[in-house]
Amino acid sequence: MVELVSTNRTGDDVAAHTPVDDLLVGLKATRIWGTLGWHDIRQRYRRSIIGPFWFTLSTAIMVIVLGALYSTLLHQEISNYLPYLAVGLVVWQYLGSMANEGCMSFIGSAYLIKQIRIPLTVHVCRIAWRNFVILLHSLPVIIVLMVSFGKWPTVEMLLVPIGLALLFLHGVWLGVALGVLCARFRDIPPIVTNLVQVVFFFTPVMWSPEILKNRAWVAEYNPLYHLIETIRAPLTGRPIYWESWAWSVGLLVVGFAFAQYLMRKYRDRVPYWL
Incomplete structure (x- = not known):
C-alpha cells in the first residue's frame, strides 16, 4: 500500500489532499483504488477455476429461474421479459451492493485510514470499482439473451458506456x-x-411500469428506476426517454454536492469516529 501511494503521481500528490479536494483527488487516484479493487476480487476467487466468471454464471441462473417464473405470473412475453429482467437485476445488484457496502466503507478500512494518509474517497472507489467489475462480468448474460431471442445491437447501444460511467459515479457519491x-x-x-x-x-426491476397503468407515477418519480433505464433502454431496445437521463444527471449533481458538504465538514473527524 505504501508503495502504491508513493509512486502514484498524477499531477496531485494523494497524500497532500484536504477535505475540500478529497473527492477529486480520490477519484483521480485510479491506480490505487483500481489495484486494490481488483485485488479484492482475486482474493475472493483465489484457487477458483473460473474465477470472477462465477458472477456471470450466478447471474445467468438467477435470470433464467426468475424469468421463467415471473414472465408467467406477470403475463409477459419471455423473449422481451428475460433481457428486461437481466439488465434490471445486474444494475440493481450494483446499486444495492454500493448502498450496503458503502455503509462500511470507512469502518472496514479503519486500519488503513488510521495509518496511511490517502483520500477517504479512495476507499469508496475501491468498493465501487470492485462492484463495477462484477457488473461487467454479468453483462455477457444480457448479450447472450438478446442474441438468443434475435435482438441485435442498435445504434442506441452507444449510450450504454455513458450510462455505465454515470452509474459508477453514483456508486461513489452514495458510498x-x-x-x-x-x-x-x-x-x-x-x-x-x-x-x-x-x-x-x-x-421496476422485475416488473414494468406499464402494468401499473394509471399508477405508473410510482415508477416515474423513482430515481432508481431512471438510473436503471439509462442502461436498460438502449440495451434492450426499449424507448429512450431523456427524462431518465435528466434524472440521472440531476441526482448525480445533487449527490456529489451532498457528499462534498459532508467531506468538507466532517472529513477530519472520521478517523476519530472509527
Missing part, C-alpha cells in the same frame, strides 16, 4: 455519503440494509 454518516451513527447500516430490500419491490 462517500453513507460512509461518513455510518462512521458517526452505527445504527444506520441495518436501516439501510432493510431499506434496500423494501425499495427493491417498489422499483
Whole structure:
C-alpha cells in the first residue's frame, strides 16, 4: 500500500489532499483504488477455476429461474421479459451492493485510514470499482439473451458506456455519503440494509411500469428506476426517454454536492469516529 501511494503521481500528490479536494483527488487516484479493487476480487476467487466468471454464471441462473417464473405470473412475453429482467437485476445488484457496502466503507478500512494518509474517497472507489467489475462480468448474460431471442445491437447501444460511467459515479457519491454518516451513527447500516430490500419491490426491476397503468407515477418519480433505464433502454431496445437521463444527471449533481458538504465538514473527524 505504501508503495502504491508513493509512486502514484498524477499531477496531485494523494497524500497532500484536504477535505475540500478529497473527492477529486480520490477519484483521480485510479491506480490505487483500481489495484486494490481488483485485488479484492482475486482474493475472493483465489484457487477458483473460473474465477470472477462465477458472477456471470450466478447471474445467468438467477435470470433464467426468475424469468421463467415471473414472465408467467406477470403475463409477459419471455423473449422481451428475460433481457428486461437481466439488465434490471445486474444494475440493481450494483446499486444495492454500493448502498450496503458503502455503509462500511470507512469502518472496514479503519486500519488503513488510521495509518496511511490517502483520500477517504479512495476507499469508496475501491468498493465501487470492485462492484463495477462484477457488473461487467454479468453483462455477457444480457448479450447472450438478446442474441438468443434475435435482438441485435442498435445504434442506441452507444449510450450504454455513458450510462455505465454515470452509474459508477453514483456508486461513489452514495458510498462517500453513507460512509461518513455510518462512521458517526452505527445504527444506520441495518436501516439501510432493510431499506434496500423494501425499495427493491417498489422499483421496476422485475416488473414494468406499464402494468401499473394509471399508477405508473410510482415508477416515474423513482430515481432508481431512471438510473436503471439509462442502461436498460438502449440495451434492450426499449424507448429512450431523456427524462431518465435528466434524472440521472440531476441526482448525480445533487449527490456529489451532498457528499462534498459532508467531506468538507466532517472529513477530519472520521478517523476519530472509527
